[in-house]
Amino acid sequence: MKISFVKIIIFSFIVFLLVVFWRGLKIDNNYNTKSLIGSRISNFQLSEINDDDQYISEEDLKKNKYTLINFFASWCAPCRTEHKYLLNLLNKNKEIKIIGINFKDKKFNVNNFLNELGNPYNFVGKDIDGKISILFGIYGIPESILINNELTVIKKIIGPIDEIQYDDIIKLIQ
Amino acid sequence: MLSNIGISLVVLVSILSFLIIYIAYFDLKISKQIIEKKIYKLSLFQTTFTVLSFFTLVIAFINSDFSLINVYENSHTTKPLFYKIAGTWGNHEGSLLLWVNILVIFSYLFLVFNHAHNKKFRLYTLIFQNILILGFLFFLLLNSNPFSSIYPVPIEGLGLNPILQDPALAIHPPLLYVGFVGCSIYFSAAMASLLSGYSGKSFAQSIKTWVKVSWCFQTLGIIVGSIWAYYELGWGGFWFWDPVENASLLPWFAITALMHSLIVLEKRNTLYSWVIILCLLTFILSVMGTFLVRSGILNSVHTFASDPSRGVYILIFLSLMIFSSLTIFFIKYKKETYNFNLKSRETFILANNWFMAFFLVTVLIGMLYPIFLDVLTGIKISVGPPFFNIVIIPLVIPFMFLMAVGPKFGWIKSKNKILNKVLILILGAGIINIFILLFSDGYSLLSNLIFISAIFLIFHSLLDIKNFINNRNKLELPRIISHLGFGLLVFFIGINYQFSIEEDFNLKVGEIKKTSTYEISFEDIRIKESKNYKAVIGNFKLTNLKNNLAQYLGPEIRIYSNPETLTYEAAIRTKIHSDLYLTMSNVSRSDYYNIKFQKKPFMIWIWISALMISLGGFMQLTLKKNEN
Numbered sequence: 001m002k003i004s005f006v007k008i009i010i011f012s013f014i015v016f017l018l019v020v021f022w023r024g025l026k027i028d029n030n031y032n033t034k035s036l037i038g039s040r041i042s043n044f045q046l047s048e049i050n051d052d053d054q055y056i057s058e059e060d061l062k063k064n065k066y067t068l069i070n071f072f073a074s075w076c077a078p079c080r081t082e083h084k085y086l087l088n089l090l091n092k093n094k095e096i097k098i099i100g101i102n103f104k105d106k107k108f109n110v111n112n113f114l115n116e117l118g119n120p121y122n123f124v125g126k127d128i129d130g131k132i133s134i135l136f137g138i139y140g141i142p143e144s145i146l147i148n149n150e151l152t153v154i155k156k157i158i159g160p161i162d163e164i165q166y167d168d169i170i171k172l173i174q
Numbered sequence: 175m176l177s178n179i180g181i182s183l184v185v186l187v188s189i190l191s192f193l194i195i196y197i198a199y200f201d202l203k204i205s206k207q208i209i210e211k212k213i214y215k216l217s218l219f220q221t222t223f224t225v226l227s228f229f230t231l232v233i234a235f236i237n238s239d240f241s242l243i244n245v246y247e248n249s250h251t252t253k254p255l256f257y258k259i260a261g262t263w264g265n266h267e268g269s270l271l272l273w274v275n276i277l278v279i280f281s282y283l284f285l286v287f288n289h290a291h292n293k294k295f296r297l298y299t300l301i302f303q304n305i306l307i308l309g310f311l312f313f314l315l316l317n318s319n320p321f322s323s324i325y326p327v328p329i330e331g332l333g334l335n336p337i338l339q340d341p342a343l344a345i346h347p348p349l350l351y352v353g354f355v356g357c358s359i360y361f362s363a364a365m366a367s368l369l370s371g372y373s374g375k376s377f378a379q380s381i382k383t384w385v386k387v388s389w390c391f392q393t394l395g396i397i398v399g400s401i402w403a404y405y406e407l408g409w410g411g412f413w414f415w416d417p418v419e420n421a422s423l424l425p426w427f428a429i430t431a432l433m434h435s436l437i438v439l440e441k442r443n444t445l446y447s448w449v450i451i452l453c454l455l456t457f458i459l460s461v462m463g464t465f466l467v468r469s470g471i472l473n474s475v476h477t478f479a480s481d482p483s484r485g486v487y488i489l490i491f492l493s494l495m496i497f498s499s500l501t502i503f504f505i506k507y508k509k510e511t512y513n514f515n516l517k518s519r520e521t522f523i524l525a526n527n528w529f530m531a532f533f534l535v536t537v538l539i540g541m542l543y544p545i546f547l548d549v550l551t552g553i554k555i556s557v558g559p560p561f562f563n564i565v566i567i568p569l570v571i572p573f574m575f576l577m578a579v580g581p582k583f584g585w586i587k588s589k590n591k592i593l594n595k596v597l598i599l600i601l602g603a604g605i606i607n608i609f610i611l612l613f614s615d616g617y618s619l620l621s622n623l624i625f626i627s628a629i630f631l632i633f634h635s636l637l638d639i640k641n642f643i644n645n646r647n648k649l650e651l652p653r654i655i656s657h658l659g660f661g662l663l664v665f666f667i668g669i670n671y672q673f674s675i676e677e678d679f680n681l682k683v684g685e686i687k688k689t690s691t692y693e694i695s696f697e698d699i700r701i702k703e704s705k706n707y708k709a710v711i712g713n714f715k716l717t718n719l720k721n722n723l724a725q726y727l728g729p730e731i732r733i734y735s736n737p738e739t740l741t742y743e744a745a746i747r748t749k750i751h752s753d754l755y756l757t758m759s760n761v762s763r764s765d766y767y768n769i770k771f772q773k774k775p776f777m778i779w780i781w782i783s784a785l786m787i788s789l790g791g792f793m794q795l796t797l798k799k800n801e802n
Contacts, residue, residue: 007504014500017542018493023549024471025485075558077416104560115678115768116759141556158553 041151044135046125049102049110056099056123062149064097066173070121070144071133073105074113079142082160086120089166095173100124103133103141146172176234177242180321183227184271187278188311190220191304198297198304207293209285213300217282224278228262228271231320235262241327244268244320250333252706252735260344261334266468266484267320269347274314276355277307284359284384291372291380298366299359306358309494313487336707336734336741342402346395353392354425354460359384361457364450365499368506378440378449383795385436389429390791396422397784404777405746412780415562417472420541421463424534428456431530434523441585442520447510448527454499461492471545515586522580529573536565568620570664574627577657578634581650599637603629614672624668631661648797656790662783666776675773680766687769693717694756694771707734712758712767714745729758753777 041058048054061067070086072079090098100121102110110124127133136145146155146169154172157165194216201210231244235258240246248265249258263269281303288296314320360381367377399422404412413419432452438445466472469485514521540557547553579596607625611617635658642651677689686695695715702709710731717724727745734741747754755772 010500014496018489018496020546020549021465021471021485021489024545025469025489073558075560076556077558078556112676112678112770115680116770 039153041136041145041147041153044132046099046101046123046127046132049107049124049126056125058151061099061147061151065149066096066146068096068098068144068146068169069101069136070098071101071103071136071138071141073103073141074109075105076103076141078160080117082142082162083117083120085161085163085166087118089169090120093170093173096169097122101133101136102126103138104128104130175241176230176239177321177323180227180230180234180242181315181319183223183230184311184315184321187220187223187227187274188308188315190216190223191308191311194220195301195304195308198301202294202297209293209296213297214285217285217300221278221282224275228275231268231271232259232262235259238331240329240331241323241325242320243322243324246324246328246331248332248334250331250706253334253339254705256341256344257334257339260338263347263351264334264338264343267314267318269351270310270314270318271320272348272351273355274307274310276351277303277310277358280356280359280384281307281362284363287383288380291376292370294370295363295366295372295377295380298369299362302362302365303359306362309491313484313491317484317487333706333734336732336739339706340402340406342398342405346398346402349391349395349398350422353388353390353395354422354463356384356388356391357425357429357457357460360453361495361499364453365502368450368502371506373446375440375443377446378436381453382436382440385429385433386791386795389433390788390795392422392426392429393788393791394785396426397781397788400784401781405744406741415540415559417541418463418467420537421466421472423537424463424541425456425459427530427534427537428452428459431527431534432456434526438520438523444510444512444520445524447507450503454503458492458496458499461488461495465489465492466541466545472541517583519580519583519585522576522583525576525580526573529569529576532569533566537562540565567624571623571627574631574661574664577660578631581638581653581657595637599630599633600626602633603627610669610672617672621668621672624664628661628665628668632658632665635661652790652794652797654790655793656787659783659786659790662786663780666779666783669776670774670780673775675771677769677771679769679771681769682765682767688719689771691719691773692771693719694769696767696769702730707732709733709743710760714756714758714769716754716756716771725754727754727756729756731758731760748778750778751775 041061043058045055045057068086068089086098089096098121100123102124104127107126114121114124125132133141142160144157144161145153146157147153155169161169194213197210197213197216201213204210231242233239234242234245235249236255238245238249238251238258240249244265244267248268249261253261261268263272281300284303285296285300363377363381363384367373372380396419399419400412403414429452432449435445435449435452439449465485465488468488471485514524540561544555544557547555603626606629607622610625611622635654638650638654639658642654675689675691677687679687681687681694681696683696683699686693688694693716695717697713697715699710699712702711710733711728712730714727714729715724716727725747727747729745730743732741732743733739742757742759744755744757746756752773752775755770755774757770759768759770
């Protein structure tokens with residue numbers, strides 16, 4: 001076999017792919033998000049999904065003892081799985097308010113999504129072009145940020161909230 | 175008892191595989207042009223024992239023999255017989271046994287039916303196929319044994335996931351397995367062709383039937399899965415770009431490209447290397463899809479069977495497959511020169527391949543990118559329908575034009591003057607599009623172009639049918655049917671997307687909700703006890719406000735006992751022009767029910783046109799037989 005540039009490229013690509021798969025098998029769901037914790041939320045303004053005139057800013061969040069900001073979309077499958085934890089959080093805890101930031105979605109679909117699964121949010125903000133989410137340091141959805149009344153991030157969850165994350169949140173806000 | 179029989183049979187099949195490889199290898203060196211009789215005999219034994227082992231498992235399921243872990247975990251005595259049988263392949267271990275069955279049966283059939291072809295080529299194919307069989311048998315025995323026994327024997331089983339208890343889903347996996355695992359035989363044949371030098375036209379003839387068979391079954395399997403999603407999942411959609419749906423599309427794109435290129439290889443004796451690549455790729459993608467789904471790397475509704483230890487095994491197997499096939503390919507690769515005239519059929523077939531390659535790469539990126547990101551940076555994202563729709567839909571437009579026009583060109587070089595006809599048809603399609611536009615509130619430029627190109631393809635295919643009636647060239651018909659099916663499919667999906675009505679609201683018993691077109695009255699609710707579930711059935715009266723016609727629909731909430739699960743059964747009234755779709759779910763701690771009402775025009779036509787695509791394939795299979 002003559003070794004050529006193309007062959008080397010193809011082989012290395014396949015090796016890369018297989019290594020990624022291999023690592024993928026071993027991946028655990030604990031993320032290192034320590035660097036984000038402790039930073040503060042800076043000024044932002046968010047309009048309500050169904051009503052442009054209604055909006056919130058960081059001043060409103062200072063009134064809540066704890067706020068969970070959840071980034072979601074109706075087209076995102078993992079968002080469906082975490083939804084029940086958000087609903088539980090709303091029902092079981094009076095200390096925490098949940099703000100949903102709807103990421104690159106259609107109003108019609110969002111309303112259907114919330115009608116179908118229930119609405120855990122005290123406020124649903126719209127982020128049609130995804131720019132506000134970027135300001136929060138969001139890479140993809142779902143992601144959630146837990147902040148206190150000083151607007152300091154005390155927890156960041158990348159990916160859907162699961163049982164362990166849920167228990168963590170409960171512990172943090174007690 | 176059944177456990178011992180099953181394991182013995184599987185071990186026996188493995189030994190036979192070794193024997194076949196061994197004898198075939200020595201037979202290769204004998205210059206006689208006929209394959210030794212004992213190879214046929216061994217193959218037949220191997221097939222018989224494999225099928226017997228599968229029936230052993232079926233019997234265990236029918237008798238609810240809970241001494242087998244697999245039966246205990248996936249069945250229950252109160253389950254209807256039909257689902258007891260379907261339960262055999264409704265789980266990882268059982269489906270793997272089905273997988274081995276198809277590998278073995280295809281291996282035998284290929285050996286028997288291809289007697290006219292080169293001996294060396296057939297023996298190499300047999301050897302490679304048996305290596306694949308052994309690989310999967312080891313996997314089955316070491317990691318996923320469906321015959322593992324359990325002691326003490328449990329009295330009752332855990333039951334089959336209720337969402338899988340659906341007729342469409344009972345036949346969906348076997349169809350897909352014939353489709354996907356069927357690809358193995360031309361993977362082996364491609365390797366054999368490289369090693370034996372049996373290439374070109376005769377190679378194309380030896381595999382073409384097998385390619386068509388697996389294409390037909392894959393297409394049908396995907397459609398059945400989609401029908402299941404529509405009726406069972408209760409989301410009102412039929413395609414979600416779910417990772418597993420994507421995993422099933424990848425080999426389909428490759429095999430569709432292969433099926434078309436194979437015609438070029440057969441007629442013009444060129445594109446050999448490309449055909450080999452597609453043969454290898456189709457099966458590699460099938461195994462990769464299996465790996466991603468079964469290892470649990472991909473999360474979706476399908477991950478009924480995720481377990482990383484399986485993943486390791488399939489991954490090693492996949493790596494061996496890729497590296498050995500690629501190495502053999504590169505060693506044996508000979509440069510071909512292509513000399514295609516722009517206005518020839520082969521150019522258009524090549525264009526089909528480019529489109530298929532584009533679709534394949536798009537779906538592959540959408541599927542793998544989140545995995546890459548997760549592994550390399552630890553970030554989890556979800557690539558949703560917006561990505562696929564934006565990237566794929568615009569390309570469907572030129573694709574449909576080429577699909578219509580391409581087959582009209584002759585081989586090598588064509589002087590066909592078809593431009594006038596094309597212009598007239600486009601004009602006609604444009605006019606119909608304007609009529610559709612009149613009924614709708616208006617739609618985007620993209621939708622306009624989709625409609626025009628789809629109608630163009632439909633018109634063109636109808637003209638082809640007219641020509642067929644005149645000249646009776648039977649070979650053309652399957653192609654026309656499939657292409658017409660595709661045009662209709664895109665057209666009806668477009669209509670469906672454009673004119674669907676969807677309403678979401680909460681209702682209590684006795685309340686009435688008025689939408690713009692329907693009045694929905696929640697009359698009452700009743701409880702039905704069934705063999706393996708209890709159902710809460712709502713009684714809804716739907717009155718069409720235009721003509722005051724009333725009809726009743728009864729969506730259900732089912733409470734399955736084994737395992738305890740809630741499922742929502744949509745009430746669907748299918749009519750020739752539209753589907754009425756009603757689902758109901760309970761709102762916790764209240765008397766209200768959440769109601770989702772949808773009117774979806776021409777739903778049934780989406781299924782019919784999709785089935786037409788695969789019907790074309792089946793027609794071609796029967797035609798070719800008559801010809802021979």
